[in-house]
Amino acid sequence: MYQLLKQIIVTGIKTEVPPVADEALRVIAQRLEKAMLDTLGRALVIRQIDAGSCNGCELEIHALGNAYYNLEGLGIRFAASPRHADLLLVTGPVAKNMEVALKRAYDATPEPKLVVAVGECGCGGGIFGESYASCGRVANVIPVDVAVPGCPPTPLALMQGILTAIGGK
């Protein structure tokens, strides 16, 4: 126990300043009113969906939870069910085999359900493109509000995308 506590104290606080929103990442105009955004901004719940990624994007989404980015420190957390989510964070080209699951998760998410598409694949199909097995970009399957490019996008870019979706808080 002594070692553990010592390690915590020696480590100190690592959290860095979060990035600001970037309106250039928007796919469609903001749909939500300011009052709602103000509420969401303080307690946003995200459901992440891997719709067919190579898992590279997930690694960076995981990194959002590390002490440096500390996404939870901004009041943003990940939920296990789309029913509890305000925002879907979707990676991958949408694999044909995931098309139905993605649509169901979208349907299960309560309005106004923001959607952020992640990565070159989520934004445009990426290197996998469209084929018998791939529907391509996320917007081909469900409506997308914000798209964050990068292969994979860095944690800062992801944060920026999420913050943009909720109106720059």
Add this chain to the structure above:
Amino acid sequence: MQILNHSLQFEALPGALAAYRATADEARLLSFASSVRQSGGRFVALWGSDERDRNAGFALHAAFGIAEGLALVTLPLPADNPEYPDLAEIFPAANRLQRATYDLLGIRSRGEDQRPWLRHANWPADYFPLRRDSDPAQQFETQNEEYAFVRVEGDGVHEIPVGPIHAGIIEPGHFRFSIVGEKVLRLEQRLGWTHKGIEKRFEQLPLSDGYKLAGRVSGDTTVAFSWAYCLAAETLTGCTPPPRALWLRALLLERERIANHLGDLGYLGNDAALSFGLAQFLRLKEDWQRLSDQLFGHRYLMDRIVPGGVACDLPPGGGALMLAQCESIEREVRILKDIYDEHAGLQDRFLTTGRLLPALAGELSISGLVGRASSQTWDLRGQNPIAPYDQLNVQVASHRNGDVAARVAVRFDEIFEALRATRQILVVLTDELCRDLIEPLPSARDGAFGVGWIEGWRGDVLVALEAGPDGSIRRCHCHDASSRIWPALEHAVMGNIVPDFPLINKSFNLSYSGQDV
């Protein structure tokens, strides 16, 4: 030449890797597979190809791991009714690969289990994407699938279906638990959700670009896959990368190994309710990746290994930075290891949980870190080393308990060994005078074949590549060890309690995307 005293005539493939190739008929394929099994060898991969445009039918290709290296056996099949004997009777690991091969190419094993694997009714049963006359751009209506899960019956038995979308930030898969009380009687996996037609996609890319796609088969294994692809491309064109490039490749591969092990050790602590471990290890992993980005321009080192060499060098002063980081990470990991080792609650969750016994691991051809935690001491870096591993003398980790604790111990051992290897590589890189990083890839002969086989952080990855005319790719098969290891997870959870599944699953940490190729 002969292998294992078998009558098959093998030819040695050129290039860095010890690989041998033979063509066989059914009987000799089976008898060779049996010899491999008896000699303690293992099954590695299985795939098919369409040869009908060459006045032939189809072909089945099987890869085996033996002491000498990699043995590839090709079985020609007729164009009509292409069938082959069930290799799963000798190597159970062949089952899913045979089913996947049918889904993609329409060549069938005579095995009993004919359920689809990669096809989830989202393309018609008579559409075989890897046939050369199949249009890759064709899209079909998605359908609901009825998959024949094996039912467990009895008093009080019920089923828990999980997925494809999982509760956390994880790749999609479906798990069907049959349980009684909270004890798991049986787990059955249904995978293939992230299948995105990668092998067909290769056929639309030039051979010189395929490394990018190979590097995205499984994002956490991008270095190993791009190296395997490049090794295959270099074998088939007769290209030898400059020595400095090979040392850099090994440096990148060990960086990838350490990054993933650091993350896993954090999540393993977290899944056993020690969130302190997650916070600490993810911090170390972030430090590690930031230096990768600073020195080589990518946090995951994607696209740094290219055909003929590497696309990055150690910048001036980079060696010193890396050495300093190795030292600090090693010091911190040792502290954290002590904390893990002495944490009674953690050890209680780790010990005897999710056991994969060595005998079963051997039967299932389990390699990689899961194998090494169950006495299967396969590690290409130690056994079939290609340059520069022939000079690195990697000590292969090995434990025999096969439980979560053993898989944790293997990860710790491998971090320390990879740090040692990294230091050794850095000495060479700072001394060596020749700065050449790339040897241009000569043009490939139509029909030339090459193979790459690299020990990634999770296990071995294999890329089999055949060139088409004018620098195109005729066929490219990518295999991740996960495809073989997934079934072992079904065994390892039996008899454990449902709440331990996430921990056991994490201790395997297999790739979905890599198996769904």
